[in-house]
Amino acid sequence: MASVAAPPTPLRVLYLEDNVTDRALVEERLRLAGFVCEIREANSGADFERALGERDYDLILADFTLPSYDGVAALAAARRRHAHVPFIVVSGTIGEERAVECLKSGATDYVLKGNLRRLQPAVARALREAAEQRRREEAEAALRQSEERLREMAETIRDVFWVTSSDGQQVLYVSAAYERIWGRLRSELYARPTSWLDAIPMEDREAVTAALTRLAAGTEYQIEYRIMRPDGTVRWIEDRGYPVRGADGRVERALGVATDITERKELAAQLLQAQKMDAIGQLAGGVAHDFNNALTVINGYSRLLLDLGQLPPKVAEQMRLVYAAGMRAGNLTRQLLLFSRKHAVHKQVIDLNAHLRELAKLLGRLIGEHINLELDLTPTLPHVKADESMLEQIVMNLVVNARDAMPRGGRLRITTAVRSFGETDLAGQAGRRSGSFVCLTVEDTGCGISEEVMPRIFEPFFTTKPPGTGTGLGLATVFGIAQEHEGWIEVESRIGTGTAFHVYFPACTENPAAPTEAAEAAPRAGSETVLLVEDETPVREFVAAVLTHFGYRVLQASCGMEALEVWKWHSPRIALLVSDMVMPDGVSGMDLAEALQELRPGLKVVLMSGYTSEMVGRLYTRRPNTHFIQKPFQPTAFAKLVRELLDGNAVSTNSNPPMAVGP
Template sequence: MQTDLRHLAEQLLRDGTVMAPDLNGIDLDGLVHELYVYHAELVVQKSELEAAQAEAERSRNEYAQLFHYAPASILFLDRRGVIREANQTAARALGADAGAVRGKPFTAFLAGGDHAAFHRHLRSVLGAGHRREFPARCVRPGGGGFPAEVVLEWWPMSAPGEPRAAAAVRDVSDRAAAEVARRAAAEAERRAWEQTRATLDALPAQIALLDPAGAVVAVNAAWRRAAAARPAAGDIGAPYLDVRAGIWAGTRAADERHVADGLGAVLAGTAAEFVFEYLYGTHDGPRWCRLVVTPVRADRVTGAAVTHTDVTERKAAEQALRFRERAITSADQGFVICDFLAPDRPLIYVSPGFERITGWAAADVTGRNCRFLQGRDTDRAAVDRLRAAQAAGEACAIELLNYRRDGTAFWNGLSVSPVRDETGRVTHYVGVLSDVTARRLLDEQSRQGQKMEAIGRLASGVAHDFNNLLTVINGYTEILLAELPPGGRAHQLLREVWSAGERSAGLTRQLLSFSHKQVLRPQDLDLNAAVAGAESLLRRLIGEDIQLVTLPGADAGAAHADAGQLQQVLMNLSINARDAMPTGGQLTIRTGAFDLGADHPRARLGAPPGRYATLSVSDTGCGMSVEVKGHLFEPFFTTKGVGKGTGLGLATVFGVVQSSGGWVQVESEPGAGTTVCVYLPQVAAPAPPPEPPPSTRPPRGAETILLVEDEDGVRALSRCILTACGYTVLEACDGAEALRLARAQGPSIQLVLTDVVMPGPSGREVAEEIRGRHPATKVLFVSGYTDDAVVTRGVFQDQMHFLHKPFSPDALALKVREVLDAP
């Protein structure tokens, strides 16, 4: 019943009418109730429907918004490819608004070459429901276009009988540009690699690229040339250490192990680089190789680059450079380099030799101009010549007085040469310094010796003539003194004449000693004994206000010299020392020994290497300046007042020492005293001197004597003395007359008493001819000097006898008797 009422109510509300019979027997109240209930349900359903419709509209609007403003270009196409709907994104992409796009075929927006492909893909999608993607080029009505990727897919919400396809169009311009960029990058990378390969092939070093395991992945042309004995392609993929054994044979096993360790450290990332230089064998001999292994990195070590470089020439150059450096370091000379372009031309290098010569350390002078070596006595003109040569870009060699760091002076033999760049511009100067102080002193002494030799020749001639006169004067004076009674006035006056003659004879001896023309009687003299023997005489010479100190050296030994000359040397040096200490002081005589090496400057000037006895005389006097020392040994040079010095003292010392095979060295500074050191060749200890014979009257004889003398006065005196002694005297005024007499008299002549130097045949020639005829004839030579072969460097021949002028009557008589009685 309830159901009927509900059905009736729905009918009344749906149709508005009801048939009368249908109401028969109906519960009208129940019907009304059902009507009210159903009406209420309808109201609710209407409300829900309206809400659903509103939601559907809102969803349609949202969809439309999503569709039109989606970031992707979306179109709906019918089976002919006509655009039925397009969103705003697609319209903008195609260059039109949505209304203008609708109704147009999609091919209107495709390049002509893409039409066939589009229709083919569209049929496949609509016919079989396949999804198709294909590239195309979209064009815009106003011109232009873009590369696109088109996706076609069947649209499931198509109306029956009207299948549609959804199309999505993606602008792939960025992707295309990226692809172009990628391809360009790949091409650039390819070209870069080709360029790199070409560069690597052009390099002389042998280069290989290794992978992380140490296998070879690429090699350059130099590597391929090194592997010419076998194909280099076989190296690719092979372990590098195995490849080495085939190319670099002859490497030491220890070196190979070191290479393996270094390579492993680089590939493991524990070493930033491995560098090793080693020797390996070739057919041409051993060569030096420099191996460099560097890692190839990305975010980790991905391999290594191996470089082999032949450094044999560089090693040879380095060795030569080290040798030159050792040579420069070992050289006595100093080497300096100055930067000629820098302000003040500073030193940029000084050698150890420079440090030894100057006392300046390299660190103290680098960066300074070398003028710090100059001082108050440096020759400005020489410095100017040096600067002028440098300004002209020329080499220059000069000698300058320079000063060491401690202030002592030395003579610097300086040679400078320019160093030029490739354009010829002078960039540096190289200087070579030599300490030539000793050589200059020796040169000065050599020049002094030459001057003395020249003056000596003049002095010897004068002394010879003077000796002849003194022989006559002193000889006749002694004869007269012997005949006059002592004590008388005449005897006293003659005694003064004789004393003056003896003093004059001493002066001639000095002149002859200075000129090397004195007849010497050298012998082996104990130097300490000679000094001790002269000590008392020297004390009287120097006076009481000067203290005499003798310091005999145990190693002084003996020297071969003339005793009288050695005493003369001691006296002259002591007198000079005394005169340098007018207010008193100390005079020290010291003896010792000195070993002269072959590399000593004195040896290079001719002094024989060996052991020398030394005799030095030192004073505490005023000393000497450099200028005075420069004239020290000049004859007649004196710093003493008029009448107080002859200027022959040191000149005589120089001559005596030089004639004995030695040399003199002087050290002196103003206010610091003077030391004169004499060097004489040392000999073995001398034998003890023989006891002097007892004094006797001049001996007599009856033999025949041939007297040969070109000086009339001397010849007359000699005849007087000899005839007074009972001898028969034959006189000859020159050598020619002597030979005539000898031929006439024959063997009756027992003694030839002859001068040495005469006009015509000399005394030696006369003696040799007479002794050649009569060997038993004795010979006695007489002279004031001699250059003759009878005396050679002061050494007598054993079988010859000599008497020096001036001689006394007793000396002549004794010597004649000695020669006649000799075996």
């Protein structure tokens, strides 16, 4: 008879939450994540503390803010009764400072209610660490019973187990992991029992010696400190020491376990940084939206006035300066989006040499007068297919990296070349592929990169620069962009001589698209009626001015509800809807387009937005006769799209032409 698998043991969870809806959301999230839970719900501080005494738990979840009770009090009560049970704060109001306070007080993690996708990994990690902690404590209890068992177990695990005399002046045993973590021989430690302290920086050593003094007096300790290995690398250690008493109660020996927690520290720092970067990215998206709305008006009106050709010469020249400044502001917005990782990839065929010559005009101010910039560009270089802004980001990041490596000045050399690789060229070169490639090299005469640091230079958040002068994202960004473009990076460096970064892109046989603006005919005018919906008054007035200039009749509305009212009275006349994507009354441009196209199938629609492509992607659904244009846009490009759409000749659902400086 076939055996039936036993059902999984439910996870015993105590959950403090007074909001029924929030509690249901969290419990549903746990269920969807695959956790089988037996949940004891508590909706007040008194109920929570009563529940703590009812049974043992595997996990405690707690809201941070309840009437007359908060997360700090809940954490303190939980630690008194269940010291080692994972405690996760799940709250929508906790600030960063309070979160750090909770973590320092013993909380395992915190999850924001607005970001419940973190709940599953946070719970999984907490349970995993709790299990590891329990296993460690069980091992330590067994070690106290038998020194021989200590030796047998300690030699096979990653942590350092140690036994010393009560005063620490004699090392009775230390496990093999000491040599791997400290980078020093055990024989040296046996010969000089305090030599392990030599690896601890002075700023950490005082706390360690104080803990050892307490241990000699009979008080156990748990402490974190850094050690400097002989190779110069720094590791974080979590050390726990316990007194071993004789029959008379006096401390006879001390034993403990030291764990390398460097990876845990780095992951925690990266997680915090990633959360900050995500917040910055959200901010960048909003800022870019506001910038793009403003630039739509500034660049649009200045372009429109220049295209009319009726300005006095001096005023026209001043207007060109306004337009050029607006274009530079647009470039700043794109850089902001690239930093926040909200920038869509738009590959086009690029003449890399020409692009580098233009960038070189800006690099002088970036690197300073103490560094000599040289360009050595291969004349017959093939083109590359790349995102222009990302290509610029590669160059800028590598140039900044080179500049920082030459604080006293030097030579910065940018070269291009074409390289072909066969199968025999791939051995020992990770990432290299066969074929024809364009190689961009940025070479400096700076301090160079050590062999110890080299394997980590592309790690996110890793930096050798002083605090406040480097994010550790520059080279990681370069690495990611190269991969995005089906390329790779190779590095050559010698201490005291300099470093060369070689970035490879697949060679492209296509030619760059020829500029078409000058030769392109002016958009044809029209006489149809357009319903224009835009909540930003200056933007609405500008778009209306463009449409009027090209002969269209314009009906205006400032929100979706107002647009529906206009439609009710004028729908037979309306040939085209032009609407912003995001509006304040809850009716988005997409909602409005769908509603009106239900009333009149085949209605032509142009949606516009200053938001990032990521935000637009969440709102925009491809539909027949519906086109999208990114703010800011050229008046002529917008008028051309309108005419093509009304004539039934539009071929793309996404229009975002570049805005060229000039009359």
